[in-house]
Amino acid sequence: MISVQNLYKSFGGKSVLNGIDLEIMEGETLAIIGRSGSGKSVLMKHIIGLLQPDSGKITVDGTDINSVSYADLRRIRQNFGVLFQGGALFDSMSSFDNVAFPLRTFTTMSEKEIENVVLGCLNMVELPGVGTKMPAELSGGMQKRVALARAVALKPRYILYDEPTSGLDPETSNTIDELIQNLADQLNVTSIVVTHDMHSVLNIADKAALVHEGRIHWAGTIDELHRSDDQILRSFVKANEYLIGK
Amino acid sequence: MKISNELKVGITIVVAITIFIFGVRYFEDLPLFQTTYSLTAEFDNAAGLIAGNLVRVHGVSVGSVNAVGISDETGKVEVQFHVDRKIIVTEGSYAVVSGIDALGAVRMDLFLGPRDAAPIPEGGLVGAGEGNDLFGDLTARAPAMVQKFDDVLSGLDQVLSETGTMLSEPNSDLRSSLASVRGSVAQLERLLTEERTRISSILRNVEDATGSIKTLSAENGPSVTKLISDLSVTMATLDKELISLGDASRGLTELLNKINEGQGTLGKLVNDPSMYHKMDSTLTGINALLADFKANPGKYLGEMKLVDLF
Amino acid sequence: MLQYAKNLLFDPIQALGRYSQLLFKAFGAVPEFNTYRKNLWEQMIHVGIDSMPIVMLAAAFSGAVTTVQTSYQLVSPLIPKSIIGSIVVPSMVLELGAVVTGFILAGRVGARIAAELGTMRVTEQIDALEAMGLNSIGYLIVPRVLAGIVMFPVLYVAACFVGIGGGMLVGHFGGFVPMGVFVDGAREFFQPFDPIFGLIKCLVFGFIITSVSCFKGYYTRGGAEGVGKATTEAAVASCVLLLFADLILAATLL
Structure with missing residues (x-):
């Protein structure tokens, strides 16, 4: 509350x-x-x-x-998971790394487990296969959806x-x-x-x-x-x- | 193989540290791989020597000064320096600080001891030698100079006393000798008066010179003091000589007066031509000597000229 | 008018306060090594290794130019040629090596940091980091400043190496002064403290450039224009502070 x-x-x-x-x-x-x-x-x-x-x-x-x-x-x-107005994806990382970032930072999950979670999240936002793309290569809507995947990755x-x-x-x-x-x-x-x-x-x-x-x-x-x-x-x-x- | 960031950074840092250490050692003139052969020398006066100045043997730079400081125990200047391992510094070696501080070109000259002597161990003490710089030179040569000057004056004294002895022999050709003797005496007296002023002007010059030496370099105080005391000894001697010169001429005058009054064996002197000739040549010699002395006092006061230089 | 005077006086003081607050927070974040470990290596590459070629280029030329100019100015036959080495090496070690590197880094690294952090600020990436529960200062600023402090001395060593080398080569092959004479001259007046002083200077410069740029970037406001402004300000402020620091260090340590 x-x-x-x-x-x-x-x-x-x-x-x-x-x-x-x-x-x-x-x-x-x-x-x-x-x-x-x-x-x-x-x-x-x-x-x-x-x-x-x-x-x-x-x-x-x-x-x-x-x-x-x-x-x-x-x-x-x-x-908390926060979805910012412009997505606020880290533009130095690929989409995959963006979503994996909180997992790598805050969990002790193995790279394999992280990959499963990230792909799951990207599937959920209906963007499978954008993992290798950099944020700049994505449209505004796609950026927001990747950002959403990142916001929920830690199950807030x-x-x-x-x-x-x-x-x-x-x-x-x-x-x-x-x-x-x-x-x-x-x-x-x-x-x-x-x-x-x-x-x-x-x-x-x-x-x-x-x-x-x-x-x-x-x-x-x-x-x-x-x-x-x-x-x-x-x-x-x-x-x-x-x-x-x- | 992809080189990781960590490795790249690590390699770069290691290379940089290596270059830094070797670079500093290179410009410090420390051998890159060899260990150094370091020594210590003690001086009364460092004369502006600083860390980094070169150490030379026979004018070849073989090392450099590491540190210069005042020793707590002895109160002397302690100079730490290092030389190439190839240079064998044996017992009997000594070090001298030379060069002119004002030009920033101070260095330390190392004079090696005999080759067959035992080498001074690592960190050992090398003796300090007499400085061969300008002031050191002067100080070292002052006693010899004074001695030489002394010799000249006593030589002159001898000549004069010989003349006196000769004149006391009453058998000489008075008539002919007298005029020349008188002339000589007058000349001698005139010369002495002249030279008195000249000598006092030389003395003044010396005084000026010592004054400027004192202001020029307080560092060289002790050696200058020594020089001055030597000089005053010389002056005293010179004065004494002049007094005896005066005595001699007074004696000469007395003698001539006696001869004038017809005392002694004048006929003998007249009848003895060899004596006359001897005396004549002696007087001519004195004349020539005095003329030469008058014309060219520099020759006799040559050593004084060095002081005049200031 | 009064407002203007007030701003003129208070804004820099306020900025100084905010700057020290940021530094304080950054120091607090230094122990959280895991937060920035990966970034640290990346920034060391960006700040250090990527800057290496341009720093070396500039240093080589300044060394060469110093040699040529020194020999040009020494016309007196009384002054030995070795003096060129005695002037070029300390110039490089004491001043040029650090300052040339400093200016290049202020432009290259300072602007880059300010633009990077400024963009992250205006696109809410910094907020995103914070919202995740990450220490954004620890994550972004600490590795950049540490990279500056560590890599600047490395660049300085490279600059001195290349600069002295450049001066020596130009002196030798340009017929100004033979290499051996150059080295003799350098050795005669070499003070072991000089390179230490250079290193101290570099630590300070590295800290100033990176921390000031981080400050400018971290507190960017006003979109793309704000980023542009922060970038310019970061480069200018770094250069100016670098000069002041240079003077203060020379006055206190030499």
């Missing part, structure tokens, strides 16, 4: 987060939605301790991640997705959505999806939280989202539906 309490953060005098409160339960998939620049990604980076809050508290399984040592923080992070308990479908064509977006859903179902991971793509929210999320002006303006299940008459939420959903063309 992850809980965020009263989180404040500003950059160079410009406040981005103004008291965020959020709870993510074990096994659920939460979509954090909001306009670009509303601070969704900043919130996500706080959850894994990549950014330090000005004030407020973030606990993962009851541990305050900002008061533990760096070594402990890193141990906690090993429970939490997976954070930062704009998993942005910049992708609708078909690839759907593939990614399916992958996220499958992972949630098969591995019973807790997922946090930061997105402004309402289409994918409706596809994959159990719950949604709208970040507006640095606060959680609205939070609830997808059913509640459909029924809500909150003005800001409605306009956000509408704008999205219009863009997607529904």
